[in-house]
Amino acid sequence: MAGLTLRNVHKSFGKVKVIHGIDMEVENGEFIVIVGPSGCGKSTLLRMIAGLENVSDGDVLIDNLKVNDKEPMDRNIAMVFQNYALYPHMSVFNNMAYGLKIAGLPKSEIAERVRQGAMMLELDGLLDRKPRELSGGQRQRVAMGRAIVRQPAVFLFDEPLSNLDAKLRIQMRLEIKSLQQRLGTTSLFVTHDQIEAMTLADRMVVMNEGVAEQIGSPLDVFQKPETIFAAEFIGSPAMNIIKAISDGQSVKLENGTILKSLTQFNGEIWAGLRPEDLIPDKKGKIIMQIKMVEPIGASTILHGTLKNSDTQIVSMVQGLFNPRDRQPEMSFSISPEAIHLFNRDTGKRIDN
Amino acid sequence: MEKRVYFKGWFLPALLIVPQLAITAIFFFYPAGTAIWWSLFNPDPFGLSTKFVGFANFDFLFSDPYYKESFYTTAIFSVLVTFFSMGLALFLAVLADRLIKGAGIYQTLLIWPYAVAPAIAGILWLFLFDTRTGLISWYLGLLGYDWNHLLNHNEAMGLVVAVSTWSRVSYNFLFFLAGLQAIPSTIIEAAAIDGARFWKRFWTIVFPLLSPMTFFLVVMNVVYAFFDTFGIIHTITKGGPGQSTTILVYKVYSDGFVGLDLGSSAAQSVILLIIVGILTILQFKFVEKKVHY
Numbered sequence: 001m002a003g004l005t006l007r008n009v010h011k012s013f014g015k016v017k018v019i020h021g022i023d024m025e026v027e028n029g030e031f032i033v034i035v036g037p038s039g040c041g042k043s044t045l046l047r048m049i050a051g052l053e054n055v056s057d058g059d060v061l062i063d064n065l066k067v068n069d070k071e072p073m074d075r076n077i078a079m080v081f082q083n084y085a086l087y088p089h090m091s092v093f094n095n096m097a098y099g100l101k102i103a104g105l106p107k108s109e110i111a112e113r114v115r116q117g118a119m120m121l122e123l124d125g126l127l128d129r130k131p132r133e134l135s136g137g138q139r140q141r142v143a144m145g146r147a148i149v150r151q152p153a154v155f156l157f158d159e160p161l162s163n164l165d166a167k168l169r170i171q172m173r174l175e176i177k178s179l180q181q182r183l184g185t186t187s188l189f190v191t192h193d194q195i196e197a198m199t200l201a202d203r204m205v206v207m208n209e210g211v212a213e214q215i216g217s218p219l220d221v222f223q224k225p226e227t228i229f230a231a232e233f234i235g236s237p238a239m240n241i242i243k244a245i246s247d248g249q250s251v252k253l254e255n256g257t258i259l260k261s262l263t264q265f266n267g268e269i270w271a272g273l274r275p276e277d278l279i280p281d282k283k284g285k286i287i288m289q290i291k292m293v294e295p296i297g298a299s300t301i302l303h304g305t306l307k308n309s310d311t312q313i314v315s316m317v318q319g320l321f322n323p324r325d326r327q328p329e330m331s332f333s334i335s336p337e338a339i340h341l342f343n344r345d346t347g348k349r350i351d352n
Numbered sequence: 353m354e355k356r357v358y359f360k361g362w363f364l365p366a367l368l369i370v371p372q373l374a375i376t377a378i379f380f381f382y383p384a385g386t387a388i389w390w391s392l393f394n395p396d397p398f399g400l401s402t403k404f405v406g407f408a409n410f411d412f413l414f415s416d417p418y419y420k421e422s423f424y425t426t427a428i429f430s431v432l433v434t435f436f437s438m439g440l441a442l443f444l445a446v447l448a449d450r451l452i453k454g455a456g457i458y459q460t461l462l463i464w465p466y467a468v469a470p471a472i473a474g475i476l477w478l479f480l481f482d483t484r485t486g487l488i489s490w491y492l493g494l495l496g497y498d499w500n501h502l503l504n505h506n507e508a509m510g511l512v513v514a515v516s517t518w519s520r521v522s523y524n525f526l527f528f529l530a531g532l533q534a535i536p537s538t539i540i541e542a543a544a545i546d547g548a549r550f551w552k553r554f555w556t557i558v559f560p561l562l563s564p565m566t567f568f569l570v571v572m573n574v575v576y577a578f579f580d581t582f583g584i585i586h587t588i589t590k591g592g593p594g595q596s597t598t599i600l601v602y603k604v605y606s607d608g609f610v611g612l613d614l615g616s617s618a619a620q621s622v623i624l625l626i627i628v629g630i631l632t633i634l635q636f637k638f639v640e641k642k643v644h645y
């Protein structure tokens with residue numbers, strides 16, 4: 001088992017800068033999820049840790065050992081790729097045994113490790129098959145198995161679930177989580193799916209355009225997003241971000257609505273209101289003109305604008321809400337603790 | 353959805369395929385038919401009359417030690433040419449595949465020899481190896497080695513193999529490079545993470561994944577060595593010294609046009625025709641073998 005450290009890691013492809021200095025300290029056995037929109041540099045970061053891309057600037061340390069100049073095979077890591085990257089001409093057994101054979105393990109130990117790995121992943125009956133004779137979910141398991149049997153210091157996952165259908169994705173997500181807890185291996189998992197990130201991570205890294213916007217536990221990031229980007233990216237439906245002015249006791253939204261606030265700050269801000277924090281309340285001050293109703297089962301999403309303005313706002317209310325009964329207007333209240341304040345210029349969170 | 357263009361009537365479709373049919377008929381069916389016909393006859397030495405002899409031409413060939421020797425020569429020649437031209441091409445393709453800068457120039461330069469017609473390639477190499485005026489043979493002479501492919505069987509074979517290899521490497525290179533570039537890079541990366549270094553990856557991952565391409569090229573190169581090297585042999589050794597570089601196709605020519613034994617020559621072409629047929633069947637049988645990725 002090993003920790004992992006990134007120190008001011010940069011990456012450029014020619015003149016194009018892709019990663020702009022990332023610092024991170026990963027503890028032994030931690031499950032870290034790197035989450036961000038497509039193209040923000042997640043894979044590039046993972047590939048630098050794997051040694052598949054060289055580091056333009058900064059250091060990568062595994063177990064306190066600088067590995068910048070080490071080949072992938074000398075880093076004691078295993079990686080699961082999005083397209084699985086199984087060896088198409090080898091059986092499942094040989095796919096899993098490949099790394100062990102190269103490491104020169106005795107035949108009996110190879111067989112034993114592959115057998116155990118296959119059992120953990122329910123691949124027992126499939127060891128003689130070729131990858132093309134497997135379903136997508138089974139291939140995914142083989143890719144995981146290949147990583148597990150090597151017993152590496154660090155697992156790297158690059159969107160391993162995004163080629164699976166929705167149901168299988170949820171199932172594999174749980175399996176990966178329980179497997180990781182059982183093995184206790186330090187893991188880095190890349191995804192663009194915020195729900196995957198929330199459910200898997202001990203800590204998550206919210207990435208945007210090559211910058212780590214926030215590193216923290218899923219609850220931290222959800223409850224105290226450090227930046228507007230993190231606030232909007234985590235949580236579904238996304239947080240409402242509304243222009244406002246704060247005077248230290250209250251927040252005045254751009255349509256004139258005044259809400260009580262606990263944050264002492266004077267000046268122009270962005271106010272962040274989570275859709276699920278808007279509570280239907282006949283006496284509430286937030287008045288929403290409803291344009292669209294989206295029932296999603298246990299709850300209902302309402303889309304509309306703030307009264308007397310064009311400002312878009314979304315709220316989520318519990319329970320089924322028949323679209324035909326919809327009123328033209330609804331009022332909501334929000335508790336003062338649930339209002340997030342962000343600096344108007346930098347987008348950074350404002351706290352007391 | 354499959355998209356198809358339908359032509360009404362028969363005139364336009366017929367018009368469109370007539371040129372291809374004509375070419376096939378004039379340059380393939382007619383000569384092949386003629387060869388089969390003539391292989392059953394024997395003209396007298398003065399060409400005044402011909403006589404039907406059945407399979408006598410074939411009987412004679414199979415008991416002719418020179419013909420057997422030509423088979424043997426062809427086997428050695430085609431194995432050497434196939435092995436060296438494919439080996440060299442694969443090596444170059446592996447290097448080119450790793451290049452990032454200048455790959456375009458490198459690839460273009462490697463393709464040039466393919467544009468040189470076999471007979472011209474032969475003459476180019478003669479400038480280097482001609483026993484009296486060749487540049488390299490002159491330098492070899494200075495080093496005390498007396499190069500003479502007109503007398504030495506091995507040198508003659510070596511030279512035609514070298515020229516045939518040289519003019520074939522480009523073709524193989526192109527196919528191997530395309531094959532290498534079709535292998536998903538993540539498979540190679542996965543192997544690297546699994547601990548395999550470059551040559552280990554090559555022999556355990558890359559080469560097996562290239563095998564359908566390799567098989568295709570083996571057949572194509574054997575066909576090349578059997579037939580398309582005629583121009584090279586004709587310009588450099590004319591099948592000599594003795595019979596040492598007389599491959600089957602060259603023997604067809606020398607028996608027919610030099611030795612004027614048209615019946616035997618025709619029978620030999622029929623045998624070659626059968627060999628090509630077998631190679632083609634092999635090719636089609638194995639092309640259906642699925643590529644893995």
Ligand SMILES: Nc1ncnc2c1ncn2[C@@H]1O[C@H](COP(=O)(O)OP(=O)(O)O)[C@@H](O)[C@H]1O
Pocket residue numbers: 013016018036037038039040041042043044045
């Ligand atoms: N080999 C490369 N050469 C040039 N640009 C690249 C290369 N790989 C990735 N990029 C660029 O780097 C950025 C980040 O890519 P990537 O790390 O794959 O994003 P993500 O995995 O978050 O979707 C993208 O803009 C992409 O175009």
Ligand SMILES: [Mg+2]
Pocket residue numbers: 042043044159
């Ligand atoms: Mg990616």
